Amino acid sequence: MEISSKYNPATIEEKWYQHWLNKNYFHSEPDEREPYTIVIPPPNVTGVLHMGHMLNNTIQDILIRRARMQGKNACWVPGTDHASIATEAKVVAKLASEGIQKNDLTREDFLKHAWDWTHKHGGIILEQLKKLGASCDWQRTCFTMDEARSKSVIKVFCDLYEKEKIYRGIRMVNWDPKALTAVSDEEVIHKEVNGKLYYIKYKLAEENGFAVIATTRPETIFGDVAVCINPNDPKTATFKGKKVIVPFTNRIVPIIEDDYVDVEFGTGFLKVTPAHDINDYMLGEKYKLEVLDIFNDNGTLNAHGLQYEGMDRFVVREQIEKDLATAGLLEKVEPYTNKVGFSERTDVPIEPKLSMQWFLKMKDLAQPAIDAVMNDIIKFHPNKFKNTYRHWMENIKDWNISRQLWWGHQIPAYYLPKGGFVVAETKEEAFEKAIKTVDYPITMDDLHQDEDCLDTWFSSWLWPISVFDGINNPDNKDINYYYPTNDLITAPEIIFFWVARMIMAGYEYRNEHCFQNVYFTGIVRDKFGRKMSKSLGNSPDPIALIKQYGADGVRMGMLLTSPAGNDLPFDEALCEQGRNFSNKIWNALRLVKIWNVDRSVTQQETSKKAIEWFEARFDQALITMNDHFEKYRLSDALMTVYKLVWDDFCSWYLEMIKAPMGQAIDGTTYDATIRFFENLMKILHPFMPFITEEIWHLIAERDQNDDIIIASIPEPKNSDETVLSKFDFTKEVINGIRKVRADKNIPFRDSIELFVLDKSNSIDDAFDGVIAKLCNVSNIQYVEKTPENTFGFIIGATEYFVPITENVDIEAEIEKLKEELKYTQGFLISVDKKLSNERFVNSAPADVVDKERKKKADAEARITVIEQQIKSLKN
RNA sequence: GGGAGCUUAGCUCAGCUGGUUCAGAGCACCUGCCUUACAAGCAGGGGGUCGAUGGUUCGAAUCCAUCAGUUCCCACCA
Numbered sequence: 001m002e003i004s005s006k007y008n009p010a011t012i013e014e015k016w017y018q019h020w021l022n023k024n025y026f027h028s029e030p031d032e033r034e035p036y037t038i039v040i041p042p043p044n045v046t047g048v049l050h051m052g053h054m055l056n057n058t059i060q061d062i063l064i065r066r067a068r069m070q071g072k073n074a075c076w077v078p079g080t081d082h083a084s085i086a087t088e089a090k091v092v093a094k095l096a097s098e099g100i101q102k103n104d105l106t107r108e109d110f111l112k113h114a115w116d117w118t119h120k121h122g123g124i125i126l127e128q129l130k131k132l133g134a135s136c137d138w139q140r141t142c143f144t145m146d147e148a149r150s151k152s153v154i155k156v157f158c159d160l161y162e163k164e165k166i167y168r169g170i171r172m173v174n175w176d177p178k179a180l181t182a183v184s185d186e187e188v189i190h191k192e193v194n195g196k197l198y199y200i201k202y203k204l205a206e207e208n209g210f211a212v213i214a215t216t217r218p219e220t221i222f223g224d225v226a227v228c229i230n231p232n233d234p235k236t237a238t239f240k241g242k243k244v245i246v247p248f249t250n251r252i253v254p255i256i257e258d259d260y261v262d263v264e265f266g267t268g269f270l271k272v273t274p275a276h277d278i279n280d281y282m283l284g285e286k287y288k289l290e291v292l293d294i295f296n297d298n299g300t301l302n303a304h305g306l307q308y309e310g311m312d313r314f315v316v317r318e319q320i321e322k323d324l325a326t327a328g329l330l331e332k333v334e335p336y337t338n339k340v341g342f343s344e345r346t347d348v349p350i351e352p353k354l355s356m357q358w359f360l361k362m363k364d365l366a367q368p369a370i371d372a373v374m375n376d377i378i379k380f381h382p383n384k385f386k387n388t389y390r391h392w393m394e395n396i397k398d399w400n401i402s403r404q405l406w407w408g409h410q411i412p413a414y415y416l417p418k419g420g421f422v423v424a425e426t427k428e429e430a431f432e433k434a435i436k437t438v439d440y441p442i443t444m445d446d447l448h449q450d451e452d453c454l455d456t457w458f459s460s461w462l463w464p465i466s467v468f469d470g471i472n473n474p475d476n477k478d479i480n481y482y483y484p485t486n487d488l489i490t491a492p493e494i495i496f497f498w499v500a501r502m503i504m505a506g507y508e509y510r511n512e513h514c515f516q517n518v519y520f521t522g523i524v525r526d527k528f529g530r531k532m533s534k535s536l537g538n539s540p541d542p543i544a545l546i547k548q549y550g551a552d553g554v555r556m557g558m559l560l561t562s563p564a565g566n567d568l569p570f571d572e573a574l575c576e577q578g579r580n581f582s583n584k585i586w587n588a589l590r591l592v593k594i595w596n597v598d599r600s601v602t603q604q605e606t607s608k609k610a611i612e613w614f615e616a617r618f619d620q621a622l623i624t625m626n627d628h629f630e631k632y633r634l635s636d637a638l639m640t641v642y643k644l645v646w647d648d649f650c651s652w653y654l655e656m657i658k659a660p661m662g663q664a665i666d667g668t669t670y671d672a673t674i675r676f677f678e679n680l681m682k683i684l685h686p687f688m689p690f691i692t693e694e695i696w697h698l699i700a701e702r703d704q705n706d707d708i709i710i711a712s713i714p715e716p717k718n719s720d721e722t723v724l725s726k727f728d729f730t731k732e733v734i735n736g737i738r739k740v741r742a743d744k745n746i747p748f749r750d751s752i753e754l755f756v757l758d759k760s761n762s763i764d765d766a767f768d769g770v771i772a773k774l775c776n777v778s779n780i781q782y783v784e785k786t787p788e789n790t791f792g793f794i795i796g797a798t799e800y801f802v803p804i805t806e807n808v809d810i811e812a813e814i815e816k817l818k819e820e821l822k823y824t825q826g827f828l829i830s831v832d833k834k835l836s837n838e839r840f841v842n843s844a845p846a847d848v849v850d851k852e853r854k855k856k857a858d859a860e861a862r863i864t865v866i867e868q869q870i871k872s873l874k875n
Numbered sequence: 876g877g878g879a880g881c882u883u884a885g886c887u888c889a890g891c892u893g894g895u896u897c898a899g900a901g902c903a904c905c906u907g908c909c910u911u912a913c914a915a916g917c918a919g920g921g922g923g924u925c926g927a928u929g930g931u932u933c934g935a936a937u938c939c940a941u942c943a944g945u946u947c948c949c950a951c952c953a
Binding site: 003005006007172190197213214215216217260261262265266269270271273277278279280281282338339341352382384385387388391392395492493495496527560561563565566567568569571573574576577579580581582583584586587588589590591592593594633635636639642643650651654658661662735738739741742743745747748749776827830831833834837838839840841842843844845848849851852855 | 877878879880886887888889894895896900901902903906907908910911912913915916917918919920932933934946947948949950951952953
């Protein structure tokens with residue numbers, strides 16, 4: 001069969017993915033094997049694949065495939081997230097582009113549009129994951145708003161309400177005036193903005209004079225209900241007990257005293273606006289002040305804003321500056337930088353706003369979740385995130401779980417006609433409860449369900465349980481088998497949104513950890529270190545990359561520079577390296593395929609040695625790789641295999657056993673080579689699934705069900721240290737000869753002789769055949785003294801000589817040797833110094849001292865050899 | 876304002892509880908090669924006073940302190 005000289009991924013990838021699907025290899029059912037479970041971080045249902053997904057899912061696939069090959073029952077559950085606020089925003093925008101306002105629609109109509117949108121765009125991202133090679137159990141695909149998941153969410157809400165962990169109340173919340181909903185504290189991003197600090201004069205009510213307050217938000221003066229001073233501030237002491245007039249409103253408000261006011265800041269006067277600032281709100285509570293809400297939900301001023309009614313808060317800010325100045329009430333304006341909260345979703349400044357919301361009490365939920373992570377029942381990789389986690393968990397605040405949105409799980413609270421409400425999983429149950437609560441006649445239609453829906457994370461926090469239906473059906477076969485899951489692969493930015501809350505839900509609903517390891521990936525950046533973003537246009541399309549470099553190439557590119565928790569500076573050159581590697585493997589296959597195998601040929605001694613060595617080397621690398629996996633150092637694990645394949649297998653092993661031109665290879669060597677090749681493909685398969693499967697099938701005849709995806713990954717044996725160190729020495733000799741060839745311009749095709757001067761008789765000639773073959777040496781001779789007309793080098797304490805035709809520059813050689821001698825002598829002195837230091841000999845561990853003694857002996861031997869060579873050159 | 880991390884070759888990073896087998900890897904770079912698997916390749920090679928200073932120690936990239944630079948997280952100072 002003719003094999004092309006370049007590896008062509010496209011058709012091969014398509015073919016094998018389909019094959020794996022046909023064979024149902026990705027599907028898992030509980031059985032007697034050990035389970036290995038990962039639940040996917042569900043991407044937004046209408047999203048498309050970006051580089052972050054690419055990295056994240058590559059890692060998950062590697063872990064899943066490896067577990068599968070280790071004989072575990074591997075189950076990777078895929079799914080998507082309804083992404084309440086993001087999806088609703090998209091639908092609203094789409095409707096707006098068609099001239100439809102959300103407010104003009106009923107809830108039902110809007111949801112119909114949203115579902116249409118979801119069906120149209122949903123699931124694209126899962127199809128894209130298939131291109132990457134993701135071996136998800138597609139039969140288990142879940143959606144956070146499908147029937148079972150929705151039911152789970154509602155059930156949990158009711159349960160937590162019954163447990164009195166969920167409550168409803170008016171609180172100061174983070175209001176997003178664009179999305180028109182409250183958001184949680186975690187959805188607020190604080191950014192530094194360059195603003196102004198306005199010094200505004202408030203006239204005293206009963207006498208002449210002013211109190212000058214400093215504020216960054218002059219538009220909120222309409223909500224002022226007091227001015228506050230610090231009782232210990234001499235600057236403002238004369239104002240105690242007085243009253244001031246709020247500009248424009250003519251409202252008279254008191255000057256109150258509280259040591260909350262920082263005497264160092266501004267003028268010492270603080271305007272108190274309980275409706276629009278969390279601190280002011282607390283002052284308001286303390287002093288029983290009125291709350292004047294001056295904003296509409298969309299951030300414009302309401303009737304309290306008088307002539308500014310209907311204007312946007314930022315427009316008012318500019319206008320009022322002018323108007324205050326005109327009225328002579330603006331003392332000065334200073335540039336000022338402060339931190340302002342922005343909505344994560346819409347990127348508009350958050351408006352602190354009092355409103356009625358639902359909250360979940362977190363303190364009790366947090367405790368077992370803190371313990372689990374601090375005691376390493378759940379391990380974080382890298383573990384530096386433990387600190388971050390603990391800090392947040394120990395200061396956890398109640399979670400605002402209600403959103404003023406329609407796309408999501410509607411809160412199962414039903415309001416009664418004359419006030420009050422009941423919470424129940426269905427309207428029917430709610431009605432049952434209602435008739436028991438009220439003493440007046442009601443019908444089902446009198447119940448009015450809460451309009452709000454739940455925070456998206458209120459469904460995702462149940463994900464590891466709900467995908468196995470463990471909420472609705474807590475004792476089912478799946479949940480009992482797959483839970484707790486093994487590894488979670490996610491980004492650090494959602495450690496609080498998601499990871500922490502899943503851990504809490506896990507303890508609340510299963511009384512157990514929800515996963516054992518959390519692998520935090522880094523952020524994928526471009527090669528200049530910038531975050532990838534649509535606006536910068538620096539985010540490559542993963543699917544296009546796959547087309548260009550092959551899925552295996554891209555997977556490898558993603559993994560090459562990404563230790564856990566580190567940002568990944570992505571460069572297409574990495575994919576290129578991945579593609580080159582694919583090609584290298586491909587060509588190794590081509591070599592093996594063109595061999596003629598003749599089972600009557602006797603095995604060469606060099607081949608025998610090569611096999612012995614590679615066996616040891618393979619096990620050594622495998623041990624290293626497994627160690628990396630245990631520590632979740634996947635890039636290092638990949639690099640270990642990469643070097644094993646490229647350097648050890650291709651550059652050394654294959655070169656050693658390669659039959660000379662036109663000759664056949666013996667059966668023993670051939671079989672061993674195929675076995676090695678197979679083992680290499682097995683350990684590489686989790687990283688590069690497609691090419692390894694293809695080669696698996698090209699390299700040998702296979703039975704119907706003999707696919708690499710389900711092959712057993714090799715277990716390391718103890719690798720033979722002796723053969724490894726002998727071979728390392730051999731490599732040095734070969735290197736030495738190659739260097740001489742390069743320096744002296746002796747082409748490889750011209751065979752050479754090699755003389756060995758080994759005074760100590762310490763070297764092993766077992767690998768001489770290898771040296772001869774790889775360096776095109778016709779004859780290796782052991783000699784007693786330096787041969788004539790040769791050029792030499794020293795490895796250890798053995799001298800090697802290659803005959804050369806050109807004259808040796810003896811002076812230059814002597815110079816080089818002298819340099820070498822000087823270095824070695826210096827080294828010997830430092831070792832001697834150590835060994836003659838009694839404190840070293842006494843306090844250092846015995847093996848360290850022994851090592852030093854060995855170094856001393858080696859250095860001395862080497863010095864002798866160098867000196868002799870200098871002497872002989874001089875003669 | 877509080878906390879955490881990072882600073883080792885041009886780039887990205889390894890170097891665990893101190894001991895020239897720790898000064899490394901991959902890529903990039905330079906030189907020579909189209910050697911019959913592979914130029915998406917082969918062979919060879921040059922790069923770092925391990926951020927700075929001080930300390931502990933027989934010995935420090937490795938421990939401690941201070942400083943500088945940098946990144947991230949948390950936070951209601953108008």
